[in-house]
Amino acid sequence: MADIQSTTAAAPLIIRRSDYRPPDWLVPEITLDFDLDAAATRVHATLSVVRNGGQDRPLRLDGDGLLPLEVKVDGRALGPDEWALDGGALVIALPGQAHVVETRVELAPEGNSKLMGLYASSGLLCTQCEAEGFRRITFFPDRPDVLSRYTVRMEADKARYPVLLANGDPVGQGDLPGGRHWARWNDPFPKPCYLFALVAGDLACNADRFVTMSGQEVALGIWVKKADLPRTAHAMKALKDSMAWDERVYGREYDLDVFNIVAVADFNFGAMENKGLNIFNSRYILADPETATDLDYDGVEGVVAHEYFHNWSGNRITCRDWFQLSLKEGFTVFRDQSFSADMGSRAVKRIEDVRILRAAQFQEDSGPLAHPVRPESYMEISNFYTATIYNKGAELIRMIALMLGPERFRASTDLYFERHDGEAATCEDFVRAMEDGGGVDLAQFRLWYEQAGTPRVRALLNHDADAGTAELVLEQTVPPTPGQPDKKPMAIPLRVALFDPQSGQHRGDQLLMLTEAKQAFTFTGFAQPPVLSINRGFSAPVIVESNRSQADLAFLSARDDDPFARYEAMQQLMVNVLVGSIGGQPVDEAAVVAAIRHTATDPQLDPAFVAEAIRLPSEAYLGDQMAVVDPDAIHAAREALQRRIGEALEPLWRDIHARTKANAFSLSPAAKGARKLRNIALHYLVASGAQDGPEIAFGQFHEADNMTERQAALATLANGASDAREAALDIFYNRYRDDALTLDKWFQTQAFAFHPDTVQLVAELREHKDFTLTNPNRVRSLFGAFAGNQWAFHDKSGKGYRLVADCIIALDKINPQTAARLVPPLGRWRRFDEGRAAMMRAELERILTEPGLSRDVTEQAGKSLE
Numbered sequence: 001m002a003d004i005q006s007t008t009a010a011a012p013l014i015i016r017r018s019d020y021r022p023p024d025w026l027v028p029e030i031t032l033d034f035d036l037d038a039a040a041t042r043v044h045a046t047l048s049v050v051r052n053g054g055q056d057r058p059l060r061l062d063g064d065g066l067l068p069l070e071v072k073v074d075g076r077a078l079g080p081d082e083w084a085l086d087g088g089a090l091v092i093a094l095p096g097q098a099h100v101v102e103t104r105v106e107l108a109p110e111g112n113s114k115l116m117g118l119y120a121s122s123g124l125l126c127t128q129c130e131a132e133g134f135r136r137i138t139f140f141p142d143r144p145d146v147l148s149r150y151t152v153r154m155e156a157d158k159a160r161y162p163v164l165l166a167n168g169d170p171v172g173q174g175d176l177p178g179g180r181h182w183a184r185w186n187d188p189f190p191k192p193c194y195l196f197a198l199v200a201g202d203l204a205c206n207a208d209r210f211v212t213m214s215g216q217e218v219a220l221g222i223w224v225k226k227a228d229l230p231r232t233a234h235a236m237k238a239l240k241d242s243m244a245w246d247e248r249v250y251g252r253e254y255d256l257d258v259f260n261i262v263a264v265a266d267f268n269f270g271a272m273e274n275k276g277l278n279i280f281n282s283r284y285i286l287a288d289p290e291t292a293t294d295l296d297y298d299g300v301e302g303v304v305a306h307e308y309f310h311n312w313s314g315n316r317i318t319c320r321d322w323f324q325l326s327l328k329e330g331f332t333v334f335r336d337q338s339f340s341a342d343m344g345s346r347a348v349k350r351i352e353d354v355r356i357l358r359a360a361q362f363q364e365d366s367g368p369l370a371h372p373v374r375p376e377s378y379m380e381i382s383n384f385y386t387a388t389i390y391n392k393g394a395e396l397i398r399m400i401a402l403m404l405g406p407e408r409f410r411a412s413t414d415l416y417f418e419r420h421d422g423e424a425a426t427c428e429d430f431v432r433a434m435e436d437g438g439g440v441d442l443a444q445f446r447l448w449y450e451q452a453g454t455p456r457v458r459a460l461l462n463h464d465a466d467a468g469t470a471e472l473v474l475e476q477t478v479p480p481t482p483g484q485p486d487k488k489p490m491a492i493p494l495r496v497a498l499f500d501p502q503s504g505q506h507r508g509d510q511l512l513m514l515t516e517a518k519q520a521f522t523f524t525g526f527a528q529p530p531v532l533s534i535n536r537g538f539s540a541p542v543i544v545e546s547n548r549s550q551a552d553l554a555f556l557s558a559r560d561d562d563p564f565a566r567y568e569a570m571q572q573l574m575v576n577v578l579v580g581s582i583g584g585q586p587v588d589e590a591a592v593v594a595a596i597r598h599t600a601t602d603p604q605l606d607p608a609f610v611a612e613a614i615r616l617p618s619e620a621y622l623g624d625q626m627a628v629v630d631p632d633a634i635h636a637a638r639e640a641l642q643r644r645i646g647e648a649l650e651p652l653w654r655d656i657h658a659r660t661k662a663n664a665f666s667l668s669p670a671a672k673g674a675r676k677l678r679n680i681a682l683h684y685l686v687a688s689g690a691q692d693g694p695e696i697a698f699g700q701f702h703e704a705d706n707m708t709e710r711q712a713a714l715a716t717l718a719n720g721a722s723d724a725r726e727a728a729l730d731i732f733y734n735r736y737r738d739d740a741l742t743l744d745k746w747f748q749t750q751a752f753a754f755h756p757d758t759v760q761l762v763a764e765l766r767e768h769k770d771f772t773l774t775n776p777n778r779v780r781s782l783f784g785a786f787a788g789n790q791w792a793f794h795d796k797s798g799k800g801y802r803l804v805a806d807c808i809i810a811l812d813k814i815n816p817q818t819a820a821r822l823v824p825p826l827g828r829w830r831r832f833d834e835g836r837a838a839m840m841r842a843e844l845e846r847i848l849t850e851p852g853l854s855r856d857v858t859e860q861a862g863k864s865l866e
């Protein structure tokens with residue numbers, strides 16, 4: 001095994017989109033026979049292969065760490081000189097047009113720490129194949145444009161693995177001598193191998209049913225450890241809601257008799273949409289009030305929906321190659337975002353989604369790892385499951401939907417599903433369906449798929465009192481990104497409204513298409529200078545710079561009828577004050593305090609919206625507004641403003657905190673909104689420095705009957721140094737020490753805290769007996785959270801950088817995919833002062849000198865230094 005592995009670690013190759021070539025061989029049918037065992041699993045694969053096109057190339061079956069124990073063609077065992085291994089792949093010269101090829105291999109799931117392929121997770125055996133994990137299970141053309149019908153037989157010890165699941169429908173099962181048993185599953189839908197899945201283990205089932213719009217009954221199952229069954233109700237509700245929503249909104253019906261979901265504790269990302277057998281990180285399935293925050297509940301709902309929606313946008317229509325990844329991911333994120341908006345508050349969902357986009361995608365787009373939504377090349381595809389592919393990809397679909405309007409957008413998606421069902425399609429196929437179904441020309445819009453970088457739009461509004469006109473001058477620039485020094489102007493849909501400051505009204509929302517580098521739009525009938533509301537609803541994923549005054553922003557923060565624009569005006573007001581004070585200007589906090597007071601006391605507003613609007617922008621977002629990020633100055637300015645807001649409105653915070661105390665837990669929007677507002681009120685109250693602040697926080701921590709309030713109180717306490725801090729952390733630890741998902745919060749809260757000793761505390765937590773590099777959730781809780789804590793991670797000692805780099809180096813040997821995810825924070829060195837930049841570069845260089853470094857980390861660290 002070991003020397004086979006090392007042959008696969010050849011010099012990193014660059015894969016290019018322009019090199020795409022259809023497969024040489026197709027595999028219409030595959031039969032897989034698994035003899036399952038954690039230490040030694042045997043896999044017997046039978047492939048019917050058919051030559052594709054008039055060429056005489058040999059059959060090449062990808063493999064990663066596999067050694068063939070036997071190779072047969074048309075029933076005859078091949079001699080060792082009749083096949084070859086090339087970079088892990090099995091190469092066989094075949095004479096005819098169609099053959100049956102059989103291979104046998106042996107795997108060691110319990111030794112698979114990469115969590116790709118077949119692996120063991122707390123007593124279960126499960127698989128993860130996207131993107132290229134199937135080649136770690138058996139020899140196969142591991143590319144998404146090879147679609148096959150799968151029949152899977154599993155055999156295992158019945159006591160250890162009483163439940164045997166795979167894709168499609170169960171077609172048989174039985175007992176075997178020696179305490180063993182078997183099961184057979186058959187998936188009638190041809191699928192690429194990245195959608196293959198199996199699970200074996202001792203699982204309990206939350207069983208339910210759904211009747212589809214054409215009257216088909218579907219058996220639903222959510223499979224978890226028996227003790228976790230009571231925590232599956234929310235996921236089941238989300239699943240049924242998703243199935244109904246996809247019928248109602250997109251006309252998409254489920255297509256198998258069963259739909260199963262399995263939760264596993266060790267998982268590299270959120271979840272996976274395997275046909276009929278979704279496999280989830282348990283954090284996106286399990287939820288109850290004692291352990292899950294409202295954010296966790298929303299995460300469960302959103303991810304269950306996302307994976308379910310993939311059944312059409314991903315499985316029925318898959319990707320031709322991995323450069324098209326956003327075809328399924330961008331569209332599916334857009335679908336899950338729309339679903340969640342329909343289930344809860346549309347306004348708040350949009351604000352949350354934009355905050356994530358700005359925090360993750362805008363940062364990516366402005367750094368060394370920037371890439372287009374449809375990339376041109378990659379070294380390791382796992383590195384391209386990014387905010388750009390997912391979240392910017394979703395924004396592209398959202399812009400198309402906006403330009404088309406709801407009816408034409410639905411006609412276009414109908415056309416897309418009809419035209420490409422059963423195919424491996426491209427982003428270009430999708431755009432063409434939007435054009436043909438919607439009757440629009442998206443020629444220029446296609447640049448959004450090609451050009452990386454976040455466009456900047458300068459918006460200047462000029463008023464001509466004599467003519468009674470307002471002229472809006474829009475200018476766009478798209479910054480250079482790696483490999484793309486010069487950019488063309490994009491097609492940018494901007495929703496705008498012009499407010500009359502006297503009446504507080506506007507004359508309607510308009511959609512302006514900015515298509516030139518510079519363009520002017522004239523509006524008549526304005527005796528007074530109007531106030532500009534622009535990029536309403538965040539209609540385009542761009543950065544808008546405008547000449548609006550603080551007074552204009554204050555007006556919009558109180559009057560704009562578009563909730564996103566109203567939120568945005570408030571944020572901009574705060575950003576201007578904070579960035580001004582960092583730049584040494586006198587701090588005019590009065591405008592911010594007044595706007596917060598106005599918003600927090602407006603009885604018309606949804607409390608959840610209020611909580612979003614009155615929150616100060618994050619330290620990272622403030623950093624994004626500066627030419628050179630100064631983490632210490634940002635932290636000091638933000639803390640100072642927070643304190644002033646706390647002091648100035650102290651009675652209000654006390655009042656909100658007191659009146660949002662609920663009697664009994666509920667997940668109603670009103671109850672969730674009240675908790676959100678209560679937590680921010682607590683935060684400001686503690687920030688005010690009021691003597692009883694820590695006591696009130698500790699009281700909330702102690703009395704809460706739900707994790708949303710308990711964790712928020714803990715987080716507030718974790719920022720300061722008080723006896724209550726230590727007491728709360730101890731209580732929390734002792735209460736949840738045996739519950740991994742909740743213990744993650746204990747690590748995360750400390751890593752994310754604004755505490756002067758965070759770097760030291762994280763170093764100590766790394767040595768904690770409950771910390772492990774083998775569980776990705778735990779690693780993300782400590783190091784992912786820490787790398788997102790701008791003030792602590794960028795500690796000028798450089799110790800934060802060293803901690804993260806040490807973690808990357810150690811983790812790379814265990815789980816390179818998860819290790820590579822920690823590299824981008826170090827890659828942002830160009831944004832910092834020379835001292836910090838030099839230390840960050842030094843850590844990246846140190847990482848790159850590690851012998852045997854994975855392709856995953858090599859690509860991310862290498863590109864970060866270019």
Ligand code: ARG
Pocket residue numbers: 130131269271272273306307329381382385
């Ligand atoms: N397709 C999965 C989803 O629903 C994610 C797979 C991630 N794979 C990876 N190699 N990072 O989004």
Ligand code: ZN
Pocket residue numbers: 306310328329332
């Ligand atoms: Zn997805």
